[in-house]
Structures are given as structure tokens and as C-alpha cells.
Amino acid sequence: MYIRFALGRLDPWSGAPMGFFRVAYLLQGDERVPDWLREVLREETDWFDRHLGLPARCWRGDRARLGETGICWFRPEARKHIAHAHVLKALIEEAGVAVGRLQTRDPGDVVWHDRHQIVAKPVHTTRVAW
Structure with missing residues (x-):
């Protein structure tokens, strides 16, 4: 199974649930978040910056069209990345x-x-379980 961590709100480009990396970076600059939490969020996102490449391609065709943005998923064998993603999920929820x-x-x-x-x-037959 491919794994993805996302928020309940929809991404305006893809129409899919917004990925959690974006909010993790935003929270680091949010002064309402306690300093200790911003620091550990930064440590986790730094880990991903070092160990997870940026996709070279995130869309197909004309990027400006809504619904054409690709969705990022962890491969099932990326166990270490998924484990770090669970940590990041818990920090965001904190x-x-x-x-x-x-x-x-x-x-x-x-x-x-x-x-x-x-x-x-995604295609019309893509089925996702929360």
C-alpha cells in the first residue's frame, strides 16, 4: 500500500487532501506555536530535507489547470521515511x-x-482509505 499523510482540507491545485509537509513548514514560522515544538518540527523537516528528494515532476500537462497536479505518496518499502512521517504527524497534531x-x-x-x-x-478509479 502507498502511504500519504494529509490534512482534511483540499489542496487548491490538486483537489486532493493537502499534504502535511506544507503545514509542517508553516508551523515553524508561527509564533503561536511553542518554541520547543517549532524546534522539533524543524528537526524532523530537516531530516526529510536530507533524506527525501524533491520530486522532479509533480504535474502532467498544463500546471495551471486544477486537478492536474500529481500527488506524492510514500512507497511501501520506505519504512524509515514512513516512521519519520508518523513522528511529524504527531508533532503537527501537537x-x-x-x-x-x-x-x-x-x-x-x-x-x-x-x-x-x-x-x-489520480484517476477516477483511485480509491483511498483514511
């Missing part, structure tokens, strides 16, 4: 933002991949 863990066997049309993740364009 800051008061709910994060869900999604999984699917068929994420859609894969437009990019590396050893730890894929980027897929």
Missing part, C-alpha cells in the same frame, strides 16, 4: 492540526518516482 494517514493500492498514473516515493495523477 500544534493543533489534525493529520490523516491515507493509503491506497492504486494511486493513479505514476508520473515520477524514486526509491522512497512516487508522484501520481
Whole structure:
């Protein structure tokens, strides 16, 4: 199963639940979040910056069209990355933002991949479980 961590709100570009990395970075600059929590959020995102490559391709076709943005998923064999993602999920939730863990066997049309993740364009048959 491919794994993704996301918020309940929809990303305006993809129409899919917004990924949790974006909020993790935003919380680091939010002065309402306690200093100790911002620091551990930074440590976890720094780990991902060092150990998870940026996708070279996150969309198919004309990027400006809504619904054309690819969705990032962890590959099932990326166990260490998924373990760190669970830590990041807990930290984000400590800051008061709910994060869900999604999984699917068929994420859609894969437009990019590396050893730890894929980027897929969902299709109408993509089924995701929270």
C-alpha cells in the first residue's frame, strides 16, 4: 500500500487532501506555536530535507489547470521515511492540526518516482482509505 499523510482540507491545485509537509513548514514560522515544538518540527523537516528528494515532476500537462497536479505518496518499502512521517504527524497534531494517514493500492498514473516515493495523477478509479 502507498502511504500519504494529509490534512482534511483540499489542496487548491490538486483537489486532493493537502499534504502535511506544507503545514509542517508553516508551523515553524508561527509564533503561536511553542518554541520547543517549532524546534522539533524543524528537526524532523530537516531530516526529510536530507533524506527525501524533491520530486522532479509533480504535474502532467498544463500546471495551471486544477486537478492536474500529481500527488506524492510514500512507497511501501520506505519504512524509515514512513516512521519519520508518523513522528511529524504527531508533532503537527501537537500544534493543533489534525493529520490523516491515507493509503491506497492504486494511486493513479505514476508520473515520477524514486526509491522512497512516487508522484501520481489520480484517476477516477483511485480509491483511498483514511
